[in-house]
Amino acid sequence: MTNKAPNTQSTLTITRPDDWHVHLRDGDQLKDTVRDISRYMGRAIIMPNLVPPAICTETALSYRARIMAAGPQGSFEPLMVLYLTDKTSPEEIKKAHATGKIVAAKVYPAGATTNSDSGVTSMKNIYPVLEAMQEVGMLLLIHGEVTDSSIDIFDREKVFLDTIMVDVVKDFPELKIVLEHITTKDAVDFVNNASENVAATITAHHLLYNRNHMLAGGIRPHYYCLPILKRNTHQHALIDAATSGSKKFFLGTDSAPHYKDKKEAACGCAGAYTAHAALELYAEAFEDAGALDKLEGFASHYGPDFYGLARNTDTVTLIKQPWTVPASYPLGGDHVVPIKAESVIEWQVK
Ligand SMILES: NC(=O)N[C@@H](CC(=O)O)C(=O)O
Ligand SMILES: [Zn+2]
């Protein structure tokens, strides 16, 4: 990490950003999540881990219609994702791709995270699907953790890279792959050493926090997400990657709301809510690293470039005007506790 002179900049105007990894959920929750995501994000990659998951073209498109019906602000565009299972067919990939509205497909290793039970049990099971994706140019998004209970939870990302990712990138060199929400130096190195077809999203919370924030001096369930926060050396590697100016790393919040009582529980759900202040939280992390000038590329340029989409043409302006995050926000008739609840965030979007 760099230690530069204190920053005195008080406004920052950048190309409108997009969120390349977000959970909007469904039903009553949509009016709240869609309001937050569409405040200033131009587009977002909408994760398909619903109950039941969006495993085919029809379910993904009807989910898209429900998002649009929830009344997004501005010209927000949801980019849909197919949830891959062991049974997904290559024909389904071609059908989804042909709609022009489904831009990627997602691998959840079965059992790895929230609503992943119908996920993929072995990469080999979906090799024909990956062939089809490579052929039509559909992106593969991966939750990169092994699920083997004998592997320590803090090592599951690294073991996934070493035992599974190596083969996928070797066997599908032309397939565009996004390693989602990376959390380790190992993942940064993997992406940097891979071809230009391999990129990664990084969340704001993995830039701002490490496992001490979650576990030292009391257990704080709102920091619990998957892949789990790692030690600070990994956090620093993520900060270096995000602020490096490399086009391989871009913004994906992984904002993943769960009701307050489902987080503050004996067995709490994994997921952190950051959509109330996504860009503002990234701005804090980049400012702390003395790299506010690198925020625009990360938030607004490298994502669309990797997806082969046009960059947004308008701008948003961040102003330095501290505000206190509420203790909770309404979510589908219940409540979600956001990251930085009752704490001050330095930046706000005008
Ligand atoms: N990140 C999380 O901890 N949770 C996500 C699922 C995911 O992205 O793995 C969720 O849907 O709640
Ligand atoms: Zn995930």
Ligand SMILES: [Zn+2]
């Ligand atoms: Zn996610």
